[in-house]
Amino acid sequence: MTPAVQIRAARPTDADREAVARINAAVPREERHDIEPRSAGALRELDELLARRGHALCRHVAEVVATGEIVGYAHGFHVPWEHHPARFWCAARCAPGHRRRGIGARLFAAVERDLARLGARELRAMARETQPEMLALAARLGFQELFRSWDFELDLARPGAGRPGGRAAPGVAIAPLSEERARRPGWLAELHALYLAVNREVPLPNHLDPELPADAFAAYLERSPTSLPEACFVARDGDRYVGLCILHRSEDDPARLDHLFTGVAAASRGRGVARALKLATIDLARRRGYSRIATAVESNNPGMLALNEELGFVRRGGLVVFERRTSWNLAG
Numbered sequence: 001m002t003p004a005v006q007i008r009a010a011r012p013t014d015a016d017r018e019a020v021a022r023i024n025a026a027v028p029r030e031e032r033h034d035i036e037p038r039s040a041g042a043l044r045e046l047d048e049l050l051a052r053r054g055h056a057l058c059r060h061v062a063e064v065v066a067t068g069e070i071v072g073y074a075h076g077f078h079v080p081w082e083h084h085p086a087r088f089w090c091a092a093r094c095a096p097g098h099r100r101r102g103i104g105a106r107l108f109a110a111v112e113r114d115l116a117r118l119g120a121r122e123l124r125a126m127a128r129e130t131q132p133e134m135l136a137l138a139a140r141l142g143f144q145e146l147f148r149s150w151d152f153e154l155d156l157a158r159p160g161a162g163r164p165g166g167r168a169a170p171g172v173a174i175a176p177l178s179e180e181r182a183r184r185p186g187w188l189a190e191l192h193a194l195y196l197a198v199n200r201e202v203p204l205p206n207h208l209d210p211e212l213p214a215d216a217f218a219a220y221l222e223r224s225p226t227s228l229p230e231a232c233f234v235a236r237d238g239d240r241y242v243g244l245c246i247l248h249r250s251e252d253d254p255a256r257l258d259h260l261f262t263g264v265a266a267a268s269r270g271r272g273v274a275r276a277l278k279l280a281t282i283d284l285a286r287r288r289g290y291s292r293i294a295t296a297v298e299s300n301n302p303g304m305l306a307l308n309e310e311l312g313f314v315r316r317g318g319l320v321v322f323e324r325r326t327s328w329n330l331a332g
């Protein structure tokens with residue numbers, strides 16, 4: 001018999017956060033979404049970041065009445081990296097064994113009521129391309145596709161992997177960040193300025209707001225648990241930085257590097273700088289004995305897609321980002 005389940009507001013306690021994180025941690029890698037903390041600590045960090053910035057968070061959990069076990073959750077919160085008072089990120093998950101019973105819809109309805117009171121006008125959500133039930137649910141709830149973020153992987157053992165099809169920026173010097181920061185005392189301010197300029201041009205609907213300050217950028221490159229400065233490369237034309245790429249070690253696969261960002265100054269594009277940067281990362285990965293490099297590219301970025309394909313990256317799936325623009329009718 002199906003146990004009775006009640007929906008209640010989540011409490012800011014370790015017990016509730018652990019239950020939510022456990023649901024996320026059980027999601028297989030190929031079904032994971034962005035911003036799904038998989039430990040109570042990481043979830044607390046997200047909650048505290050939102051609180052520090054004065055952002056709203058509403059979270060509800062589904063609890064089995066008889067046992068108190070938490071078997072699903074949904075939440076909505078101000079998008080922390082592109083803050084807008086009426087824009088919210090939404091997510092919902094139910095534990096296996098508790099799906100297709102309307103629990104997700106009840107959870108979402110509870111979150112929706114809170115969001116309406118908070119004045120939400122734009123809801124963002126995400127689903128895997130390979131999850132037809134989630135795509136159907138998003139459509140039923142009135143969400144429309146904004147863009148896709150496709151996952152790619154380069155198998156370094158594959159013959160031809162990393163072989164360039166065109167020229168690689170003659171005259172431009174490529175160096176690992178680990179060398180460059182020792183060579184050039186002013187590296188951080190210059191590289192940070194380049195990063196901000198190119199990051200604004202990644203074809204996404206919105207960009208980091210507020211933008212990443214220099215100290216947070218340095219931490220991202222050098223001090224986060226997965227940072228790997230020797231796998232990040234900068235491109236220098238004479239005395240100017242004209243490109244950079246950022247790679248981290250993978251959180252869950254020691255044989256994989258994660259390529260997180262590539263950017264080239266607008267005036268230096270079309271000369272093979274991005275190709276030269278990517279070739280340097282592939283060479284480093286091979287020398288260090290990694291088996292693969294993973295990356296993600298938005299479906300509306302033809303340049304990056306073409307370059308990855310040229311180098312042998314193979315598409316593995318992707319995420320669909322949805323938006324719902326909404327006005328509420330709370331009557332009743």
Ligand SMILES: CC(C)(COP(=O)(O)OP(=O)(O)OC[C@H]1O[C@@H](n2cnc3c(N)ncnc32)[C@H](O)[C@@H]1OP(=O)(O)O)[C@@H](O)C(=O)NCCC(=O)NCCS
Nearest residue numbers: 166202261262263264269270271272273274275303306307
């Ligand atoms: C995408 C980007 C990094 C490309 O840098 P680049 O140095 O101009 O690229 P390259 O000159 O090395 O191009 C290599 C190949 O990529 C493809 N390519 C690059 N830009 C392209 C474009 N605008 N349209 C179509 N193909 C393109 C081509 O196949 C090109 O080979 P070819 O010139 O021999 O035809 C650059 O446009 C950029 O910084 N964009 C903004 C930031 C961004 O979107 N980054 C990716 C998200 S992480």
